[in-house]
Amino acid sequence: xxxxxxxxxxxxxxxxxxxxxxxxxxxxxxxxxxxxxxxxxxxxxxxxxxxxxxxxxxxxxxxxxxxxxxxxxxxxxxxxxxxxxxxxxxxxxxxxxxxxxxxxxxxxxxxxxxxxxxxxxxxxxxxxxxxxxxxxxxxxxxxxxxxxxxxxxxxxxxxxxxxxxxxxxxxxxxxxxxxxxxxxxxxxxxxxxxxxxxxxxxxxxxxxxxxxxxxxxxxxxxxxxxxxxxxxxxxxxxxxxxxxxxxxxxxxxxxxxxxxxxxxxxxxxxxxxxxxxxxxxxxxxxxxxxxxxxxxxxxxxxxxxxxxxxxxxxxxxxxxxxxxxxxxxxxxxxxxxxxxxx
Numbered sequence: 076x077x078x079x080x081x082x083x084x085x086x087x088x089x090x091x092x093x094x095x096x097x098x099x100x101x102x103x104x105x106x107x108x109x110x111x112x113x114x115x116x117x118x119x120x121x122x123x124x125x126x127x128x129x130x131x132x133x134x135x136x137x138x139x140x141x142x143x144x145x146x147x148x149x150x151x152x153x154x155x156x157x158x159x160x161x162x163x164x165x166x167x168x169x170x171x172x173x174x175x176x177x178x179x180x181x182x183x184x185x186x187x188x189x190x191x192x193x194x195x196x197x198x199x200x201x202x203x204x205x206x207x208x209x210x211x212x213x214x215x216x217x218x219x220x221x222x223x224x225x226x227x228x229x230x231x232x233x234x235x236x237x238x239x240x241x242x243x244x245x246x247x248x249x250x251x252x253x254x255x256x257x258x259x260x261x262x263x264x265x266x267x268x269x270x271x272x273x274x275x276x277x278x279x280x281x282x283x284x285x286x287x288x289x290x291x292x293x294x295x296x297x298x299x300x301x302x303x304x305x306x307x308x309x310x311x312x313x314x315x316x317x318x319x320x321x322x323x324x325x326x327x328x329x330x331x332x333x334x335x336x337x338x339x340x341x342x343x344x345x346x347x348x349x350x351x352x353x354x355x356x357x358x359x360x361x362x363x364x365x366x367x368x369x370x371x372x373x374x375x376x377x378x379x380x381x382x383x384x385x386x387x388x389x390x391x392x393x394x395x396x397x398x399x400x401x402x403x404x405x406x407x408x409x410x411x412x413x414x415x416x417x
Contacts, residue, residue, distance in 0.1 A: 084189050087221035094196045096225050100203050107209050108228050108251055111156060114372050115252055115293045115333050121153075122417055123373025124410060125211050125229060125335065127160025129384075129398040130175055132182055134198040136393040137161060138205055140380055140403070145206045147407060151414040158229050160377070161202060161210035163195040164219075165397055166233050173387065173396055177219075182387045182396060192222060199226045214253070217245035218282055227251060231375075234259045234299055234340075237269045245281065246273035248288030254297040254335050261301025261309055261341075263320060267327055270294045274330055295333035296320065297375065300341025308344040312336045312353055314360040317367045324370070337375040339398070347383070347399040350376050351409045358416050374413075378406040 085093075096104075113119035126144070131137045141159050148157045164175040173179060178186045180194035203209060203226060211229035214220065215236065231254040236242045238258060246253045246269075255269040273294040278287050298316065301309040310316075317334070324332040336342070336357045338350040354374050361368040380393025382402030393403075401409070 082189065084192065090192055090196060090222055091225065094193070094200060096200065096203070100207075101225070103203075103207055104209050104226065104228065111158070111228055111252060112293060114156065115295060115331050117331070117369065121156050122413065123156050123158060123335065124376065124413060125158045125160060125373060126376040126378050126406065126410070127162070127210075128379040129160075129162065129377045129395045129400055130165050130173065131161045131163055131198065132173070132176060132396050133392075134194070134201065136380060137198060138202050140378075140393065141202050141206045141208060143380075143403060143407070145208065147410050148208070151410065154414045154417045155410065156373075157208065157410070159202070159206075159208050159210045160212075160375075161199060162212055163191075163198070164213065164215040166213070166215055166235055168235070175215075196222070199223075214242060214246065217241045220245055220249065221282070224249065229254070231256060231297060232269065238265055240272075241279075243269050243272035244277045244279045244288070246294060247275060247277045247290050248281075248286065249291055252293040252295065253291055254295055256297040256299045256337065257301065257311065259302050259341070261303075261311060263296075263323055266296050267323055267329070270296060270329055271327065292330040295331065295335065295372070297335045297337055298342070299337035299339075299375075300343075302341055308341040310342045310344075310353075312338070312342050312357055314356075314363065314367070317357075317360055317371060318364075321366055321370050332370060333372045334370050335373050335375055336371060339375070339377045345398065347377060347401055348405075350378075350401055351405065351412070354409060354413065355416075358413065362416075376401065376406070376409065378403070378409075 164177045177191040177195045180190045209228035234256045257266040276290045298311045338353040343349040377400045379400040384395040384399040
């Protein structure tokens with residue numbers, strides 16, 4: 076057998092007992108979750124901005140970034156709900172490269188998943204304590220959900236995972252909004268089928284148990300662009316794309332039709348500096364059509380303290396070591412521009 080068992084990882088119960096979320100913060104999370112849920116159900120017309128680093132690679136710089144978000148959130152809270160991205164596990168197309176703090180708490184050292192779980196947990200708890208903001212992350216490993224369920228307010232299923240049955244079924248058992256990205260091929264029916272599965276009640280095997288779920292009515296779509304057979308990026312954030320998605324939603328029996336537009340990845344052709352322009356176009360489409368306004372609940376933006384990205388060995392504070400991100404000055408300007416245009 077080509078697998079070596081290195082060491083046993085502590086259980087979710089052990090990790091949460093050792094690094095608990097304080098009761099006061101549990102109450103704050105419940106309030107924040109309710110506020111976010113009302114956007115998806117249509118009870119609130121606030122706009123969601125899911126924003127932050129491509130990968131949360133350093134606790135100090137991530138918490139520094141989140142503290143900057145707090146000052147903006149206070150000024151725009153009547154129109155915008157900011158959900159910070161704290162992405163602790165990263166999908167790697169070829170299996171190579173930095174896989175996130177949950178794999179490598181020190182990006183320059185070998186993987187250590189036990190220490191990674193602890194580093195991830197400590198970073199989230201510190202961020203919550205300092206900012207009272209509750210984050211978004213990607214569900215890369217469905218079996219890891221119990222380690223993070225108590226402190227996340229938003230979860231996304233990525234383009235390479237959205238066709239996977241385990242991701243869909245686990246999403247049906249969570250109680251926060253779950254965004255299903257369109258696959259890299261761009262096929263919208265795959266994304267919508269994922270929402271159908273996640274909104275339904277399911278029975279399946281999970282962490283050595285037969286489990287049943289209630290279904291997640293807050294499951295929704297995320298448009299992130301596509302890549303064709305010639306490896307060319309095909310954006311899907313334009314007015315016509317949103318109209319098409321609206322039409323497809325009307326053909327499916329889904330609760331709380333909603334969409335988040337990812338302004339980076341294939342939508343920007345990985346040109347991070349295009350994100351403000353893309354967000355501006357999405358907001359313009361919402362102004363043109365009441366139906367699109369009701370459908371598009373927010374945007375997703377990759378942003379950090381310094382613009383662009385760097386090699387792991389460069390050690391530039393607050394600069395992405397994975398995909399390039401907007402810098403803070405542009406990000407702050409973007410947030411205020413969004414608020415002014417709503």
